[in-house]
Amino acid sequence: MMTFELDYASDEEQAEHTPLERVLRTNRAARHVTSEPTKEYSLETQWMIAVRDQRDKDAYLQLFDHFAPRLKGYLMKSGMSDAQAEDIVQDAMLSVWRKAHLFDPHRAAVSSWVYQIAKNRQIDVIRKERRPVPEELRQPEETDEDASQIVGLEQELGKLRDALQTLSPDQRQMIEHAYLGELSHKDIQEKTGLPLGTIKSRIRLGLTRLRHELKGLNRS
Amino acid sequence: MTSIAHHIPDHLLQAYVAGSLNYSMDMVIAAHVSMCDECRSRLAAHECAGGAVLEETRSVGVSGSMRANVLEALDAPCSTRAPRRASGVFPAPVMEALSGQPPKWQKMGAGVRQSVLHADKAGSVRLLYIPGGQAVPDHGHHGLELTLVLQGAFADEGGRFGVGDVEVADDSVEHTPIAEMGPACICLAATEGSLKFNALIPRLLQPFLRI
Numbered sequence: 001m002m003t004f005e006l007d008y009a010s011d012e013e014q015a016e017h018t019p020l021e022r023v024l025r026t027n028r029a030a031r032h033v034t035s036e037p038t039k040e041y042s043l044e045t046q047w048m049i050a051v052r053d054q055r056d057k058d059a060y061l062q063l064f065d066h067f068a069p070r071l072k073g074y075l076m077k078s079g080m081s082d083a084q085a086e087d088i089v090q091d092a093m094l095s096v097w098r099k100a101h102l103f104d105p106h107r108a109a110v111s112s113w114v115y116q117i118a119k120n121r122q123i124d125v126i127r128k129e130r131r132p133v134p135e136e137l138r139q140p141e142e143t144d145e146d147a148s149q150i151v152g153l154e155q156e157l158g159k160l161r162d163a164l165q166t167l168s169p170d171q172r173q174m175i176e177h178a179y180l181g182e183l184s185h186k187d188i189q190e191k192t193g194l195p196l197g198t199i200k201s202r203i204r205l206g207l208t209r210l211r212h213e214l215k216g217l218n219r220s
Numbered sequence: 221m222t223s224i225a226h227h228i229p230d231h232l233l234q235a236y237v238a239g240s241l242n243y244s245m246d247m248v249i250a251a252h253v254s255m256c257d258e259c260r261s262r263l264a265a266h267e268c269a270g271g272a273v274l275e276e277t278r279s280v281g282v283s284g285s286m287r288a289n290v291l292e293a294l295d296a297p298c299s300t301r302a303p304r305r306a307s308g309v310f311p312a313p314v315m316e317a318l319s320g321q322p323p324k325w326q327k328m329g330a331g332v333r334q335s336v337l338h339a340d341k342a343g344s345v346r347l348l349y350i351p352g353g354q355a356v357p358d359h360g361h362h363g364l365e366l367t368l369v370l371q372g373a374f375a376d377e378g379g380r381f382g383v384g385d386v387e388v389a390d391d392s393v394e395h396t397p398i399a400e401m402g403p404a405c406i407c408l409a410a411t412e413g414s415l416k417f418n419a420l421i422p423r424l425l426q427p428f429l430r431i
């Protein structure tokens with residue numbers, strides 16, 4: 001097999017790799033050696049980091065197959081037709097690939113990042129104009145991955161999901177409606193029965209972590 | 221940066237994340253979050269909750285052709301303009317609405333100026349320029365109203381609002397905000413509902429705070 005001699009000679013398993021894999025591995029080595037996805041991370045986070053750092057299409061396919069059907073289900077639940085939902089899923093999933101460099105696992109779980117991309121796209125389509133979004137934080141040039149921060153965020157998210165599971169069906173439905181965008185801000189405020197107690201305390205715990213992280217990011 | 225005392229209430233952050241507000245409210249919230257790390261992390265927490273709901277949602281299979289389209293598009297070149305950054309006192313979402321140009325001010329009398337960024341039947345959002353000591357014009361609201369200070373400060377029954385602070389008001393509260401003496405106060409103000417657009421009440425024409 002014809003190959004270019006790329007700088008991967010230290011890799012003892014090279015013989016088994018396809019040319020594409022070699023290129024990917026070389027890119028990875030060239031980029032951050034330190035950002036080898038940790039096994040402690042959820043699969044979604046590992047895939048997303050591989051997409052971001054290595055433009056790994058296999059990992060992207062895994063993400064696609066995980067999120068696209070959920071997004072479609074979510075969008076149809078919020079009242080969109082099959083065709084409308086597919087269009088938005090297509091755009092959103094493409095954005096996941098194109099905006100991957102903005103993904104920061106210290107500040108967002110993959111599911112929340114994908115949720116917001118799809119939500120913004122859905123609103124743009126409905127309103128036929130770009131929705132105002134906050135300015136992106138500037139990513140530090142050299143990202144040192146803080147595994148404990150990332151794992152901590154994922155654990156918080158796990159607890160949040162557990163908290164959602166323990167709600168009564170009515171309460172869960174209320175939360176779903178709220179995040180589907182089916183409640184007005186007045187509804188959200190007035191539904192005093194909104195079972196946000198547990199959720200909120202979970203969110204707050206998560207916040208402390210996020211806030212700490214944000215303070216560390218130097219803007220401008 | 222001065223410390224921010226008045227933030228976006230939680231139910232509005234949640235509504236922003238869920239997409240149940242209108243363009244004008246979205247603008248003020250996006251602008252405040254661009255200036256406020258606290259609200260940025262609270263927003264992120266709501267996005268986490270949204271993501272958790274998404275994870276629990278029942279899947280609906282996507283078509284093979286769509287999946288193929290996406291895969292094919294991965295290598296296609298895409299030219300997306302980089303989002304605009306904040307400039308001067310104007311946060312990034314405002315610069316976006318201004319297309320990167322300085323605001324086109326419209327004189328309202330008594331040195332007060334406005335620049336309408338967006339108006340539709342759901343609401344409107346504008347920049348207001350109020351010389352120190354003048355009253356902030358009443359935008360004739362009859363619903364939710366959000367006012368974010370970008371420069372200077374104003375004060376009213378609800379307290380003092382400096383750079384980054386947001387005042388949340390509705391028609392149940394009577395406010396008479398007055399710009400602090402000193403540099404002009406510049407605000408980003410969003411109102412809900414179809415407006416009596418030009419019905420800015422001319423109370424600003426009366427001199428306030430003659431010291």
Ligand SMILES: [Zn+2]
Nearest residue numbers: 227228256259
């Ligand atoms: Zn805030």
